Amino acid sequence: MTAKQKFKVVALGAFDRVQYPWWGIISAINQADDAEPAYGQGWLAYAKRYGTTAADSTIENFMVGAIFPVMLHQDPRFYESGNGKFFRRTGYAISRIVVTKGDNGHKQFNCSEICGSAFSAAISTFSYHPKSTFIRTRDNPHLFIPSDRTLTNTASVWGTQVALDTITLVLKEFWPDLHRLTAKKHKSEAAPAPFAPQKTNP
Numbered sequence: 001m002t003a004k005q006k007f008k009v010v011a012l013g014a015f016d017r018v019q020y021p022w023w024g025i026i027s028a029i030n031q032a033d034d035a036e037p038a039y040g041q042g043w044l045a046y047a048k049r050y051g052t053t054a055a056d057s058t059i060e061n062f063m064v065g066a067i068f069p070v071m072l073h074q075d076p077r078f079y080e081s082g083n084g085k086f087f088r089r090t091g092y093a094i095s096r097i098v099v100t101k102g103d104n105g106h107k108q109f110n111c112s113e114i115c116g117s118a119f120s121a122a123i124s125t126f127s128y129h130p131k132s133t134f135i136r137t138r139d140n141p142h143l144f145i146p147s148d149r150t151l152t153n154t155a156s157v158w159g160t161q162v163a164l165d166t167i168t169l170v171l172k173e174f175w176p177d178l179h180r181l182t183a184k185k186h187k188s189e190a191a192p193a194p195f196a197p198q199k200t201n202p
Helices: 003-014 019-032 043-072 086-095 111-125 151-190
Strands: 099-102 107-109 133-135 143-145
Touching (some): 003 043, 019 043, 043 111, 086 151
8 A cells, every 4th residue: 555545545434424423422431431520521521522532533543544554664454354263253353453464465563553542642642631620510619630631541542542443353354244144134135025826726
């Protein structure tokens, strides 16, 4: 893949319509867990979490799928195994987090994934994640919330991104099978029933 192709593939995936509800689900989970409490609660807080989630995902996608692969001459694509049973294929998909192919076709340590996601986590955490602030609660009108711009939060964001990427790779491994099963089912349902001639009395 050329550098242009790598950026094009990431751009198409990063802004795919599936991403928008996915970001909404993650934001809702973070809201329920009161992740980064400086955002508070309510719809405005949810919008802030949604924006942060979308930005984290987009930056990470470009770092892992385009910027680092271009710099390190690595292939960001996932190559489906398709061989073996469920656990073997799942193990293969998970291993692609740390193993990838270079542009020369040889296996390499997946520095684009590990380093790219770490770099994107650092950018997002120390740029637009909440600073220390005071919020108003029912029990305390001036509750101090420490900054989320910490190494601990950076590591948490990094781990979350790598975990989500791992889940994505497992889904990519089995998606062709699910697609074939779904297409086969729809085909059988749409097939017309065989013609059975009616019996007539002699």
